[in-house]
Structure formats: C-alpha cells, structure tokens
Amino acid sequence: MSIKLEKIINIDSPIFLTGPSGTGKSYLANQIHRQSKRKASPFITANLATISETLLESELFGNLKGAFTDASAARPGLCGEVLDGTLFLDEIGDLSLGGQKKLLQLLEERRYFPVGSSRPFSFSGRIIAATNRNIKEMVGAGLFREDLYFRLMIYHHELSPIKGNRSLISQLLSIFLKDFSAKHIDDITPSNFQFSDSCYNFLLEHSWPGNIRELKHCVEYLITCAEGPTILLSDLPAWASYPHSPPTLNAAKQISPGHSSSDVKTENAPTVKDLFLRGDLTFDYHRAMDFFEQQYLRYALEQHQGKINQTARILQISKSTLLTKIKKYKINNWQIKSEYKFAA
Incomplete structure (x- = not known):
C-alpha cells in the first residue's frame, strides 16, 4: 500500500x-x-x-x-x-x-x-x-x-511502471520537453518544439520497459537530433521502437503542451519492413540475427545500468560470453553506465 x-x-x-x-x-x-x-x-x-x-x-x-x-x-x-x-x-x-x-x-x-x-x-x-x-x-x-x-x-x-498511464506520460513529456529544450538548444526557444500527432500518440502508447528513465533519454535524443521543431515519428531513435512491438496509434489523439494537432507528414510506427527499407536489416539471415543480438544486448545492459554480472545473470549466460559479445558488437558499456549516472 x-x-x-x-x-x-x-x-x-x-x-x-x-x-x-x-x-x-x-x-x-x-x-x-x-x-x-x-x-x-x-x-x-x-x-x-x-x-x-x-x-x-x-x-x-x-x-x-x-x-x-x-x-x-x-x-x-x-x-x-x-x-x-x-x-x-x-x-x-x-x-x-x-x-x-x-x-x-x-x-x-x-x-x-x-x-x-x-x-x-x-x-x-x-x-x-x-x-x-x-x-x-x-x-x-x-x-x-x-x-x-x-x-x-x-x-x-x-512506484508503478508508467506503461499505460497516459496522463503521467503526458505530464512527463511536457516536463522533459521543456527541460531538454532549454538545456540543449540556444537559438530556438522551448515553445517552438512540439510533437506531431503520430509521434505524440506513439510516446503515450509505448510500453516503456525502462520506465521514466527510458522516456527521459528518448525525449533528450529527440530534442537533440530532430530535423525540425516539429518532432516526427521518423525522428525516434531505433532503440525506442525496436525490438519492442510498435503500439497502436489509432487511439484518440490528445492535445498537450508541446503537441502539434497537425502532422507535417503521415507516419506509421516502425515495422520490420521499415527496418529493411532504412537499411537496419537485410535478407542476410546472419546479419539480421547479429543486428537483433546487438540491440538485445544493448537494451539488457541499459536496463541493468551497465552492470556486467547482473546482466549476465538475468540473460542466463556467463560473464565471459557477455564480455565477448560486447566486444564483438562494439557496444560502449561505459557510455551506458554514464547515461545511468546522469539519469539518476
């Protein structure tokens, strides 16, 4: 209680x-x-x-x-x-x-x-x-x-996971949008940034297994890397849309601070087909499996703050196997650890 x-x-x-x-x-x-x-x-x-x-x-x-x-x-x-x-x-x-x-x-x-x-x-x-x-x-x-x-x-x-709590996610989006706009952008005022309809609904419906920390990192990425002041679904980082299943975007649209009621273009949640089209996946089976394993291991490390022993135990593999794969896929675990310290 x-x-x-x-x-x-x-x-x-x-x-x-x-x-x-x-x-x-x-x-x-x-x-x-x-x-x-x-x-x-x-x-x-x-x-x-x-x-x-x-x-x-x-x-x-x-x-x-x-x-x-x-x-x-x-x-x-x-x-x-x-x-x-x-x-x-x-x-x-x-x-x-x-x-x-x-x-x-x-x-x-x-x-x-x-x-x-x-x-x-x-x-x-x-x-x-x-x-x-x-x-x-x-x-x-x-x-x-x-x-x-x-x-x-x-x-x-x-404290409960934020998955499904649209009201809380909406509040957090407003807070993070304002905070990171002020932190990263000098020549554009925070009020110029807004989410397109489809991007906003994606963020509301996404499962966010990393909870507030993952949402916070996602908004920081979008503010830094978006092509323009209207943040589109296509601006989302790959780790926010894959390997998680894309959410349903047909839910009723909500208007909130930083949310645009009109999209610059029509967008859909990233699918396996989209990953092929943008070059993240190929029909080479082994390369596709390597791509999945790299994303899978990176996500697991992010969810356990880069702790090697804990991640290996959760994945039910040996520490040496995990270290070998980190080296193979050139995963920057030091960066993952530093991002956790920042978020905390």
Whole structure:
C-alpha cells in the first residue's frame, strides 16, 4: 500500500520508496526534499550497491584521524555532511545484514558512532530509502532483517511502471520537453518544439520497459537530433521502437503542451519492413540475427545500468560470453553506465 506523500513531506521518520528500475525513485526523493522544510539543507545520495561492506561504516558515519591505516584525517561521513537535510539511501536491498543492523540503530536512536570514536554523534537529517527489489521476499529468505523491514514500511510508497498511464506520460513529456529544450538548444526557444500527432500518440502508447528513465533519454535524443521543431515519428531513435512491438496509434489523439494537432507528414510506427527499407536489416539471415543480438544486448545492459554480472545473470549466460559479445558488437558499456549516472 502506498501513502500520500504530501502528508509526510515534513516528517522526520524515514520514507521508503519501492518500484521497478527507472520508475523515478531518485527523482521523487529529490522532489520530496525540495518541497520539505529541509530544502535549504543538503540532499545527498548514497548508492549502497557501490559501497563495500568494509567501507560502509566510514562512508556513512565518518571516522576519526588514525582510526585505521589510511585515515590520515578525520572525515564527517555522509550522516555528518547532510546536516539537517535529506540522506537518500538508494539500492537498500543490496545492503549486507551487518550494514542493515547499523542502519536500524541509526533509525531507532538517531545517533551514530564514527569509526574510532567512543562518543556518539547526533543525526539531524531525514532518511529516504529506495530499492527495486522485493524486500518482503528477501525477509522470508533471511536476506533482509525483519525489524528493519517493519521500520521502513511505516511510510512506504510504491512506484508503478508508467506503461499505460497516459496522463503521467503526458505530464512527463511536457516536463522533459521543456527541460531538454532549454538545456540543449540556444537559438530556438522551448515553445517552438512540439510533437506531431503520430509521434505524440506513439510516446503515450509505448510500453516503456525502462520506465521514466527510458522516456527521459528518448525525449533528450529527440530534442537533440530532430530535423525540425516539429518532432516526427521518423525522428525516434531505433532503440525506442525496436525490438519492442510498435503500439497502436489509432487511439484518440490528445492535445498537450508541446503537441502539434497537425502532422507535417503521415507516419506509421516502425515495422520490420521499415527496418529493411532504412537499411537496419537485410535478407542476410546472419546479419539480421547479429543486428537483433546487438540491440538485445544493448537494451539488457541499459536496463541493468551497465552492470556486467547482473546482466549476465538475468540473460542466463556467463560473464565471459557477455564480455565477448560486447566486444564483438562494439557496444560502449561505459557510455551506458554514464547515461545511468546522469539519469539518476
């Protein structure tokens, strides 16, 4: 069950955000902070999946000078740096059981011990935690502490995939169209950009398996690469229309900011035939299979933020096989990782 966020924006207790990858948990956490009484204080993000268990305590709680071999100076840690702002703990499902115990103590007592200190420090911030994993199942499997789970679930909000939510997608299109127009274009005002009817309906009906993150990347691409101020269906990047099945474009047209009621030309959703005509596919079977595999692997890497081990596990292939294919198809995984960091 989700709670109404406007009722808890200013509470001191932790807020727990869950939902599939790309549904906007980081964005929502930032918006909660910006609308709260803490907005003048720092908003700090800690991706717990990237912090090793040995470094977790010093990263979160800081350390005294000389507390360990490399501690040449005292560090406040994220709990100290955040002051009375918001500490966003992303990927909390990747936290070890030992780390979970320390986090529970922080939430319950609102104090922490820097590494090497016997004196507790008060924690004045507010914590927002997030994960795309099923924490309830993890509790049942003994991978997540039950007491921490119940502590986090007091103020829990579940984010759903955007597929089928035309109203939300329409709002996001308006926001991203305005933001990326201002960011990328200097000589054309944001109001000059608009979607053609068919492009707009495609974006509304598309399945968006990558959720808000994928939609955001798509609009950024369109603003940067479109041939003119009216964005056409033909301007869509290949990865937004393939390998996903094209949506039905016969739905009732909706008018929104940045949407043109008249198309420059009549367009259809890209089909396999279209891919042949524009040269992406040929009747050479092996080349066609290579094209599909390249797009398939790129998409899988994008959905898992470029993480090799995780992607290989999901695809049920070995890490060495995935690395070989990345090299074969010249997939720039570093770019995929950097795009994820930007989106987050």
